[in-house]
Amino acid sequence: MSSAKLSLLEAVNLALHRAMREDANVVVLGEDVGVNGGVFRATAGLRDAFGFKRVIDTPLAETMIAGLAVGMAAQGLKPVLEIQFMGFIYPAMDHLVSHASRLRCRTRGRLSCPLVLRSPMGAGIRAPEHHSESTEALFAHIPGLRVLIPSSPARAYGLLLAAIDDPDPVIFLEPTRLYRMNPQVLVDDGQRLPLDSCFTLREGSDLTLISWGASVHETLQAAAQLAEQGVSAEVIDVACIKPLDLDTLEASVRKTGRCVIVHEAPKSGGVGAEIAASLYERALLDLQAPIQRVTAPDIPPPLYRLEPLYIPAVADIVAACDTVLNYA
Structure with missing residues (x-):
């Protein structure tokens, strides 16, 4: 092996x-x-x-x-x-x-x-x-x-x-x-991973960050920045977006009370909207702030000079976290 x-x-x-x-x-x-x-x-x-x-x-x-x-x-x-x-x-x-x-x-x-x-x-x-x-x-x-x-x-x-x-x-x-x-x-041990499960990459207590694919990279960076400010962010990699492991997502949101969803796909009709709707149905009374989504804009992918403006950035994620953390 x-x-x-x-x-x-x-x-x-x-x-x-x-x-x-x-x-x-x-x-x-x-x-x-x-x-x-x-x-x-x-x-x-x-x-x-x-x-x-x-x-x-x-x-x-x-x-x-x-x-x-x-x-x-x-x-x-x-x-x-x-x-x-x-x-x-x-x-x-x-x-x-x-x-x-x-x-x-x-x-x-x-x-x-x-x-x-x-x-x-x-x-x-x-x-x-x-x-x-x-x-x-x-x-x-x-x-x-x-x-x-x-x-x-x-x-x-x-x-x-x-x-x-x-x-x-x-x-x-x-x-x-x-x-x-x-x-x-x-x-190379041939070990299979479960197909329909999320992966909790970082434990936290103040808010839940949900992402998948390439955006997990920026999401983890944002969680590290928040930790420097004393904010404990839980990071979940959805991994399987169909079917969704809603039990894991619900348990995290019930624990933290706040949620930010990050994905590179355009916002309208995205998987982030499905996750948000499901969490509102399951855990509305445990939420202490409206769920925020950080996504690409509703435009075709631009030419490479504009890619940094198109892909959700660490600063965008941190700003969304500030919104849910400071919600009154």
Whole structure:
């Protein structure tokens, strides 16, 4: 059993290698995933290790990739398909929404659809707009789809392995801004993480900070700044935005009485609104201030010079925390 300091990108690669070693039904497909090892090299080395029949370079056709994966999954394979950037995912949505998400229901349990769709997401790498999307709420709205967003190498490794094991379709979104940020020691032990659970990254008593994906990075920094001011902030990484682990979120908010939700996706109709509404339904009388949301504005991702103004910053999070802490 080996251990090394790995980035989130390397953790994804390690999980794919292990899953394919453990189960001959796991296949990888997508644009440039084989010979080139993927646009970010997340699938590097897989074709050499497992051959062209299990690591399949496809045409540039996201609709076809998704449809092919649904067919593979229905017949007993476990396809892991890669969409190169989240802005290219929309042609695949017809198959994901119309077929993958409802295959178990449509066949009364006779068939399942154990596919995993991997895609980079989010801004912060100086890329054009269609390479910088955070549209996870589109998939969270669809019954039958599970949506995961890891925020660290360890969670990427454990959640991806669990996602591949899952008998139903999983959307696995990888924040590109975190791909090479903050490597951590990771043991290749095959340990799966629970799919439908939040992760409490920092205990606190004065307020709850809820985030996921790349924004967890700024949220933890904000919590550290608040600690210097004597404020104890609890930080929760949602990780699985569908289904939500509302029990963990509710327990934290009941304890602290205040809540700030941080995400990079636009504000309107975002997952943060769903979390806020659920917490109001469950814990209204324990809240000592209105819940605040810190998000990107309702605009397309801008060109890279404006990215620092688009991505929620540490100062924005701290300002929202001041609002809930000083609410009278």
